[in-house]
Amino acid sequence: MSGKSLDNRRVQKFHWMSRFLSGWAIFRQSFLGKIGLTLLALFALMALCSFIPPLVDPMYQPMAGVDPEISTVTGPSTRHWLGTDFMGRDLLSQLLAGARVAFMVGVSAAFMSVFLGTAIGMIAGYMGKFADTLLMRLADIIMVMPALVVLLMLAALFGQLSIWFIVFFIALFRWPGVSRVIRAQTLSLKHRPFIEAARVAGASHLRIIFRHITPNVLPLSFLYMTFQVTSAIIIEAALAFLGFGDPRTISWGMMLQWVWKTGHMFNAPYWLLPPGICISLITLSFYMLGRAMDEVLDPRLRKEGQTD
């Protein structure tokens, strides 16, 4: 008999696979989604490549490596494909390292904020009454606070912030939006007959939350993650550009800050443009990915003639 249980588990896995595949089929019909995914693949490749330059020559170390023969800004050459900055550091390796940091900051901050937002939204929606009021007012308070200004004040107070502190802080400021959506979804699920059927069957609150509600809100959480990544990257870039980034890591925002600070804003396009374009494109690609996922999850957004 246990064979059948194993069988059941396998079928379950298969079911998730087939859900994924049918979602993928819709995703593929979305033009935006395809562009977004291609761009993201390129950035991911960049992030992976960022491990190579330091191995080739310590000169290409993005932060510490300085070309011994160059001590000023230079344009692209065969030795430095994108040129060097004012200290003779290789711009390409900086750009590659920036991709890694952007992914790290974006994904981890988004993950944390979505995790917080989902948990809080589900608790508020499911428990209702006092907990709901309390948590949602808290969300309101945080939502009206300008995250960037608060971060600037903190940076001014405590000096240089480490990159992980920044990530943590972005997450802390970005969960309310997610929690509102998840709360609404939980509220609508809570009164669906299948939840009531579980209650009638004697299921505990924990069981209802984990077995019946969580799996039904998770797709929405994932969707929000892509949008959260976008905003996390922008906040980090803005902070770094204003000079409150973590000085031990390199990010695109920081590269822009150096261009600005050393006064090469308008005479070294090979230095200014790559990080600027990268920031725009990576946020755009995550956004397009999110839009395409939105279409997968919400049939109303699909164009006519598309079927599932």
Added chain:
Amino acid sequence: MALLEVEDLTIGYQSQRGFLKAVEGVSFSLDKGRSLGFVGESGCGKTTLGMALMRLLPPNGRIREGRILFDGQDLLEKTDEEMRQVRWQKMAMIFQTAMNALNPVHRVNDQIAEAILTHNPSLGKQVAYKQVEGLSRLVGLSKHRLRDYPHQYSGGMKQRAIIAMALACQPKLIIADEPTTALDVIVQDQILEEIKNIQKEFDISIIFISHDISIVADVSHDIGIMYAGQLVEYGAREEVFESPMHPYTKALLSSYPTLTGEKAQLMPIPGEAPDLIHPPSGCRFFDRCAGARASCRTNPLVWLEITPTHKVFCYQCGRQCGR
């Protein structure tokens, strides 16, 4: 001449798995002032048929074959613009979800008056509002409630308002798709009475679509039974009820509980309806039919006329009659 003549209509939907033939080879005709009811279970194509007659199929739906002659004109050859003129002016539809068809932010009388004015702009505003009052009396809506908003109406009143709107341009044909499904029995009864009265008074033709055979029988002169996209039996309601021929009709009739007579065991129809993307050859009811023989699969089905007004689409019935 018949008001509406449908010949060999085949309608389908393009889906990812293939072309789904929702309606296949349906032919019927409807005279002026008569009413025709289509009965069938969900997925039998009755709603698709109604939508196709109005040319209101969803984007992935297509009319593959056949002709729809309405008032002497072929509806399938009309452009979208011409069709818009035909709809409402000559034919109107009362939908299944009609209650949601009222605009929540306008007063009911404004909405009905607008329906009149859009199709008859030469009428003055005052004349239109006068007509609204007349219509409301006809469908049993209180004059004093006309200036209300839809959310102040009960389900039955909304349905009456919708019927008034459908009547606004004095159509020749009304297609009513499950107009009373969401209503309580008493309200349903009143609405059905209303529909019958209106039909008599204006000599309108009605196509009535429902899954509930008792409701259809109440308002229709003729009844068509549909199964898996095909018409399987067609006839005057007395004939269909008193001497049903097709095994599906018989099974359908005996699966309804009754209020009178002996309490008989209900006979559910075993199995499920066939897949319409790959329909079986021969009779579609074969798998669920108690009287099916192997020959039902192979022999081509033909319509068998039992009386001039009663015909059936079944091979076995033909054999039993010795033809």
Added chain:
Amino acid sequence: MGNGKQTILELDRIVKRYRTKGFFFGAHGQDVIALNEVFIKILRGEIFGLVGESGSGKTTAGRLIVRLEQPDQGKIYLDGRDITGLKGKASKDYSRRVQMIFQDPYQSLNPLLSVFDTISEPLIIHKIGNAEAREDSVWQAMKSVGLSPPHDFAHRYPHQLSGGQRQRVAIAHAMVLKPEFVVADEPTSMLDASMSAQIFNILLEMRRRLKVTFLFITHSLAAARYLCDRIAVMYKGNLMEIGPAEEVLRNPKHPYTQALMDALPKFVHSGGVKRYETLLQAEREVSGYVGCPFFVRCKVARAPKCSREKPPLKKLDDSHSVACFYAEPGIKTRSGGKA
């Protein structure tokens, strides 16, 4: 009927109100009374029908019994024990004995759980048996609702099933705990006729084999006649008439029940169904909830008495009671004289 039989469930003068929200600043809205002092005794092993239109409170009664909601007044007894305040383990034990089948099978199954997982869920919740025993119970439950061979269905998901199949899964989900009492809330209103007949027969079979008691909630008089031993007719939260199904439907005494009979589609139900011609009145003006709830539309009602006083349930004979001042025992009633 039923004098020798034991009561399994009793609703004792149950009142349930819903508060409607008023406008912003305005005084808060009127309470809607969903159930007004409803008193019902359901006997062990019977199928009891609760018949009424939407808004009659019939679904609320079912939800109170399975404790999805709490009554504002009154008590509910199962086997003589009050269950209105149960908590924790007692509440969980109660859910083993009393289950519910929901109206809409498209909504009552979790779309992410397979048929097998859905049906085994209650067994896991109540920690019944080991994995193997649970599997056996699931197969059995599936067979008993006609999902056979079970292996063909066990690994399907709700969206791969027809409406009738879904409802059978929902029934198996309710029956797998072997409850004594099941509330069936319009289990066939979303299904086609041929499917409804299957569901009816499954319920009858369950009652025969497992001796389950059912509360069958429906708006269809014909379905109530087919399934039920006794029925109660409800209107706006009030019990209007209660008695053996056959008796109530053949010889309805309350003007409201008669109006329901009159509203049946004429052609099919013409033979043998008496017409009571209880033409419903345009609504009369009344204030508050004092009088007979049906007064506003009743043809028989007389002004001072019916509008001021709520008629109590009056026993016409052993088993047939009617809440109408003018109902008399025997065939002839004031309203239905000239049928």
